[in-house]
Amino acid sequence: MNRATEVLDAFENIRRAQRAGVYAPHKPLLILLALARVQRGEPRLVEFTAIDGALKQLLAEFGPSSAAKSRHYPFWHLATDGHGALWNLSGPREVLKRPAGATPSLGELREQHIKGGFPPEIDEALRHIPGLLQAVATRVLDTCFPGTLHTDIAAALGLDLDGPTVLRDAVPVAAEYTTTERRRRDPAFRERVLRAYEYRCCVCGFDLRIGHTPAGLEAAHIQWHHVGGPDIEANGLSLCSLHHKLFDLGVFTIEPSAHRVIFSQHAISGDRGTAGELQFHGRRIHSPQHTDMLPAAEFLGWNASNAFKTPARRVERTDRGAAPGAAR
Numbered sequence: 001m002n003r004a005t006e007v008l009d010a011f012e013n014i015r016r017a018q019r020a021g022v023y024a025p026h027k028p029l030l031i032l033l034a035l036a037r038v039q040r041g042e043p044r045l046v047e048f049t050a051i052d053g054a055l056k057q058l059l060a061e062f063g064p065s066s067a068a069k070s071r072h073y074p075f076w077h078l079a080t081d082g083h084g085a086l087w088n089l090s091g092p093r094e095v096l097k098r099p100a101g102a103t104p105s106l107g108e109l110r111e112q113h114i115k116g117g118f119p120p121e122i123d124e125a126l127r128h129i130p131g132l133l134q135a136v137a138t139r140v141l142d143t144c145f146p147g148t149l150h151t152d153i154a155a156a157l158g159l160d161l162d163g164p165t166v167l168r169d170a171v172p173v174a175a176e177y178t179t180t181e182r183r184r185r186d187p188a189f190r191e192r193v194l195r196a197y198e199y200r201c202c203v204c205g206f207d208l209r210i211g212h213t214p215a216g217l218e219a220a221h222i223q224w225h226h227v228g229g230p231d232i233e234a235n236g237l238s239l240c241s242l243h244h245k246l247f248d249l250g251v252f253t254i255e256p257s258a259h260r261v262i263f264s265q266h267a268i269s270g271d272r273g274t275a276g277e278l279q280f281h282g283r284r285i286h287s288p289q290h291t292d293m294l295p296a297a298e299f300l301g302w303n304a305s306n307a308f309k310t311p312a313r314r315v316e317r318t319d320r321g322a323a324p325g326a327a328r
């Protein structure tokens with residue numbers, strides 16, 4: 001095994017330690033942030049305080065609700081994953097010798113000036129093997145985040161993913177390992193989901209075609225594919241590119257029984273009228289061709305608790321006065 005493969009494997013092992021079906025963006029975002037620092041040529045170790053603001057912002061944007069509150073956990077716990085193969089800490093001995101489970105508070109990490117970073121040999125390899133850093137970053141993105149968010153995450157971090165491609169040939173072992181490890185996507189999923197919803201966005205009805213080909217229309221996984229979501233209609237939604245991204249960002253979710261579109265209270269739009277995004281709040285999605293194809297409560301439940309940014313906006317009662325004897 002060459003050096004590049006060893007480094008790729010060290011990162012791969014961290015990912016595999018995550019529980020199946022759970023979306024936990026904390027560690028991967030910290031790793032990506034650290035990779036961006038290495039790419040910019042910054043020192044190996046960094047004080048928690050120096051990256052705290054950036055971590056908070058990243059988790060608020062790309063994580064589920066309340067993720068930002070535990071943003072200091074990976075900074076501490078990554079050091080014990082894989083017996084410290086991927087992350088080193090430095091600081092006062094009385095803090096560092098604590099048991100792994102005794103996570104210091106945010107305040108302690110700041111006041112004690114705790115520093116963290118990749119171990120010297122990994123840092124060295126990332127800085128000197130052409131394309132390795134990009135290969136690691138791409139793999140972390142592929143295995144931890146939905147595809148709609150990759151470009152935005154990289155842009156938010158200032159991470160340049162276009163590196164030399166020589167590595168693909170240099171690490172055949174790692175490439176093979178990844179191919180067998182990853183779940184394959186069913187190429188027919190997109191077509192089946194779009195057809196189920198008659199080739200339109202089930203939120204806004206967008207249905208543009210170029211000739212006969214739908215444009216800007218995507219099949220979204222409700223429970224993301226990379227966390228075990230299956231390629232079946234009941235786990236799919238036909239969404240325009242905008243609504244696909246908003247859905248993956250947790251800006252809105254869909255109620256498991258009434259199938260109404262529910263926006264997050266964190267979603268703010270200046271235009272509250274019929275042209276604004278919030279016009280869709282509280283509306284039922286366009287139904288698929290058959291009730292069998294409706295999104296399943298199991299997957300919508302996953303989405304609501306893993307991706308959606310709670311709390312939900314309330315739905316105004318629009319049928320006020322319609323029921324006989326309604327109080328006035």
Ligand SMILES: [Zn+2]
Binds near residue numbers: 203240
């Ligand atoms: Zn749409």
